[in-house]
Amino acid sequence: MTSLHEPPHETAELFTFPQPRATGCPFDPPPAQRRPATRMALWDGAPCWMVTDYQDVRTVLSDRRFSADARIEGFPFFAPGRRAFIRDEPAFIRLDDPEHQRLRRMMTGDFLVKRVDQLRPRIQRIVDDALDAMIAKGAPADLVADFAFPIPSLVICELLGVPYEDHEFFQRQSRLVLDATAGAEQVKAAMDDFNAYMTELAASKKGEEDGIVARLASREDLTPGEVASNALLLLLAGHETTANMTSLSTLVLLRHPEQLAKLRAEPELVKGAVEELLRYLTIVHTGLPRVAVEDVELPGGAVVRAGEGVFAMIAAANRDEEMFGAGEELDITRDARRHLAFGFGVHQCLGQPLARVELQIALATLVRRLPGLRLAVPFEQVRFRTESLIYGLHELPLAW
Amino acid sequence: MHVSVDQDRCCSSGQCVLAVPTVFDQDEEEGVVRLLDADPSPELDEKLRTAAALCPAGAISLTEVAR
Numbered sequence: 001m002t003s004l005h006e007p008p009h010e011t012a013e014l015f016t017f018p019q020p021r022a023t024g025c026p027f028d029p030p031p032a033q034r035r036p037a038t039r040m041a042l043w044d045g046a047p048c049w050m051v052t053d054y055q056d057v058r059t060v061l062s063d064r065r066f067s068a069d070a071r072i073e074g075f076p077f078f079a080p081g082r083r084a085f086i087r088d089e090p091a092f093i094r095l096d097d098p099e100h101q102r103l104r105r106m107m108t109g110d111f112l113v114k115r116v117d118q119l120r121p122r123i124q125r126i127v128d129d130a131l132d133a134m135i136a137k138g139a140p141a142d143l144v145a146d147f148a149f150p151i152p153s154l155v156i157c158e159l160l161g162v163p164y165e166d167h168e169f170f171q172r173q174s175r176l177v178l179d180a181t182a183g184a185e186q187v188k189a190a191m192d193d194f195n196a197y198m199t200e201l202a203a204s205k206k207g208e209e210d211g212i213v214a215r216l217a218s219r220e221d222l223t224p225g226e227v228a229s230n231a232l233l234l235l236l237a238g239h240e241t242t243a244n245m246t247s248l249s250t251l252v253l254l255r256h257p258e259q260l261a262k263l264r265a266e267p268e269l270v271k272g273a274v275e276e277l278l279r280y281l282t283i284v285h286t287g288l289p290r291v292a293v294e295d296v297e298l299p300g301g302a303v304v305r306a307g308e309g310v311f312a313m314i315a316a317a318n319r320d321e322e323m324f325g326a327g328e329e330l331d332i333t334r335d336a337r338r339h340l341a342f343g344f345g346v347h348q349c350l351g352q353p354l355a356r357v358e359l360q361i362a363l364a365t366l367v368r369r370l371p372g373l374r375l376a377v378p379f380e381q382v383r384f385r386t387e388s389l390i391y392g393l394h395e396l397p398l399a400w
Numbered sequence: 401m402h403v404s405v406d407q408d409r410c411c412s413s414g415q416c417v418l419a420v421p422t423v424f425d426q427d428e429e430e431g432v433v434r435l436l437d438a439d440p441s442p443e444l445d446e447k448l449r450t451a452a453a454l455c456p457a458g459a460i461s462l463t464e465v466a467r
Contacts, residue, residue: 108412108430114426345457
């Protein structure tokens with residue numbers, strides 16, 4: 001419990017990134033997040049809150065007294081490079097309603113549940129092709145490069161109308177932009193290149209109708225800057241997240257052979273399994289930043305004052321014992337739908353129907369077609385992407 | 401259970417459609433929630449509660465109806 005009369009920032013404990021995970025527990029949130037709402041100081045000394053309890057996190061993400069607008073004084077940037085990500089004309093993720101809703105609704109049409117369901121045959125073909133190519137190359141293969149990345153990259157490129165041939169360029173830019181250990185100049189340079197690429201692509205598609213980039217570019221109520229920043233966000237979010245979920249999920253299943261066996265025996269469990277994997281892994285492991293625009297008392301009792309920054313740690317909230325009994329355990333048969341892996345509130349992931357379908361098809365196909373799937377290196381040698389805002393794997397060497 | 405939706409709050413996450421596809425749908429253009437059945441049969445009560453809890457924008461309201 002925090003008293004209203006307590007001075008705002010007496011706790012000077014540092015919130016550094018990456019927060020170390022416990023030795024031997026690469027799938028569990030860092031022990032530093034096992035605590036109630038806590039005031040901390042960021043790398044630059046700026047004060048902020050770290051909120052980890054399920055109900056507190058849900059409140060921070062859905063109560064409109066918390067803003068996602070990075071231009072508001074007090075918005076927390078927990079790495080020097082984060083500020084560089086914010087353009088003069090921000091993407092909808094860093095705006096509040098009504099601007100957020102106006103922009104978001106221009107992009108929702110392609111991500112409807114029914115529309116995405118119609119993509120299933122196409123996604124299945126992409127998954128099968130990637131797997132065929134991986135099998136043809138022979139074991140050991142790198143699941144990250146050969147399977148996990150090509151699937152969502154191809155899908156989002158088709159939806160956006162971005163040439164897939166450029167994937168090496170934008171995967172490199174994405175990696176830099178999302179690297180929380182990169183310096184501000186490095187991230188800014190990567191963002192500038194990325195933005196120039198998208199601006200040029202959008203200009204060349206003006207007047208065309210196919211693909212999201214063309215449709216955004218053809219709107220008269222958007223500036224070229226708005227088109228570029230929003231299209232860029234979809235491209236970035238569309239492939240990095242699903243790719244890392246696919247590789248991490250595969251590794252987790254290999255480490256839980258009884259769960260893998262269950263999924264093999266009952267393929268119809270895949271939808272629930274994907275929800276549980278989303279909960280268990282929560283790859284946006286660095287949390288979601290917000291700034292309070294009014295004083296708010298959280299359900300857990302902490303009082304966040306107007307102008308104070310908050311990180312909502314969705315990975316910790318998704319292990320909440322009260323919400324998810326035995327939250328530390330992976331159980332693909334539990335009802336995990338109330339997880340916060342896609343965030344919560346009006347900013348909840350726009351692409352979640354697509355992510356779900358991609359993960360369901362990718363994992364079901366992998367499990368079905370490669371019954372002998374196994375790690376090709378000792379587990380200790382697997383390299384985790386701890387430095388990235390999106391948790392994942394650098395490579396996943398597999399045999400079958 | 402009587403169901404009502406606030407289309408202005410909706411953020412088109414699609415959670416309601418996944419939870420109870422016979423009651424909720426999405427508008428073709430912007431994905432805004434469309435209510436297919438405001439008074440579904442009582443067997444759906446539990447699923448409706450899940451849908452309301454899953455809605456990230458708080459756009460679904462449920463009212464108990466005396467039967």
